[in-house]
Amino acid sequence: MKHVEVLIIGAGPAGLSAADVLLEAGAEVALIDRSDRPGGQLTKQTHMFFGSQEHYASKRGIEILHVLYDKIKDHPRLHMFSETTVAGLYPDRVVACVSGQRYFTIQADIIIVATGASEKSLPFENNDLPGVYAAGAVQTLMNVYGVKPGDKVLMVGSGNIGLIVAYQLMQAGVKVPVLVEAAKTISGYHVHASKIRRLGVDIRMRTSIKRALGTDHVEGAQIWQLDARWQGIAGTEETIEVDTICLAVGLSPLTELLQQLGAEVIYINELGGHVPRLNEKFETTVEGVYACGDVAGIEEASSAMIAGKIAGLEAALKQGYALEDAQARQAALHTSLKTLRSGPHGEKIRKGHARLGART
Amino acid sequence: MRIHQHPILDFGERKTIRFSYNGQTLEGLEGDTIASALHAHGVKKLSESIHLKRPRGFYCAIGNCASCNMVVNGEPNVRTCITPLEDGMDVRLQEGKGRIR
């Protein structure tokens, strides 16, 4: 069995950031990703990031990916495994991998789980019709493969993903007549909402999808208003002519591998679902196994990059690398993460982490 | 369904890839997955559900949900949203669970 010092699962913003810190510290790193290209969500993020300079503010996600990956890709101590799926995590940090028809195992001193998240769906009649797609999936189809999902889209959900993908659909030449949101108020950044509203997207609160119309694929959508108890109000139905329905209704952390390994996970609604219990070093309840990014709670990619750096630095220290200013760097990273989580939009994350911390 | 002009992205010149869909020859582009190439031709239905035979398309596009499974070169349950398109591929609508030959 092969042995590697540090094995990182997932080459998205968190995994790439962790790899960078570890390589710089002197560690040997295996970076595994099931996709044929590194970057995770960054591969399709054509919008500019928020934050400050340390979070690559004003840079587009696709550019940030180049910055992060170009820095490490030729490093002699990096072993990149793309199109490789981690099929299992076993005691003593044995990692089972599948690549095409090949199966192999790697034993690692440290594992960093940065598997990200998957998109949720929503129950409604005909929600399985082709043409009902996750918003992030549509973003991938358009921005990675250059294919439009349809000509006219109903967007469901007003979080940042819903708002941003609505804008990016328009950039690809697709019409977005309506965006509906079940809650009372827009949940994403208002600047994103204003950006699409001024281009004619009708944004409606307390409204949801009742059913998708069509037999072989989506030919329309029926929406209706919701009452204070989130129930549809009969008589308020309205049919919208669309050929695609995009669901931007949240993400679930991909914690299956951590659960298989026996790491403790706890259901925290505010963080998207089951998340691992972590100590202040981002280490799970299994020694030597760390988690960072969306798998540890859903938030922005900027936070995932900072969390990846924290996990990378802690893993390097655990391996005994003497790092200059380690304490100062850790403190600065934690401050940076705290900044991203402060303000009104960080409320849910703060609440989620408070609940996670309170559960014993 | 192809994006020809984009303010941020440049998809560049991409080589044509020929493949077969239910016996019909279609063209995709280098860099496509099977699902993206089919979608570019307006093919949204990729399989039929196991019991009720309802049409299924892709959903997550990251190989997570299995909604895009098709029969590729005789092999069922291929996740077409993440499988790169190759020259000469034989892609077929999957009915039910598919049969392993």
Added chain:
Amino acid sequence: MIEKTGVPTRQDVLEQFPERIVLVKPKAIIECYKEIPCNPCSTSCPFDAIHIPEDINIRPVIDFDACTGCGICVYQCPGLAITVMQVKADKVIMKIPYEFTPLPQVGAQRNVLDRTGSVITKGTILKVQTSPVQEKTALIHIEIDSAFLYDAITIEVTHG
């Protein structure tokens, strides 16, 4: 209002503008109505005219005396929430960020939209700025009737 529709109230909008006389010179109008962790408008300003304290969640405050209306913050803002406005006699020259293709032609007449997406007037495209530092966010200079100073926000997108 903005939290339900994406449209700020008239009062919200007016509060972002300086007195009309100040706009004889071009000035940035920042429509960042809610705290988000973000500061590139401030760090990119060569004239130190936009202030955000150490806590980057605090909303930007602009010093209209220092602002030259150069437009750098317009394409640096990830929320596309900044425009530049200048009043010239009975006309307004506005600079807006634009991320659609094709770009408008100089001299063309284009529909101008308000914050709800309604067409309110036509404007003349004066200049289309696309330098590499802008990283694909074009800066469009448009001339409109000054009556629409507080209403105009962008131009209608046309594809092909």
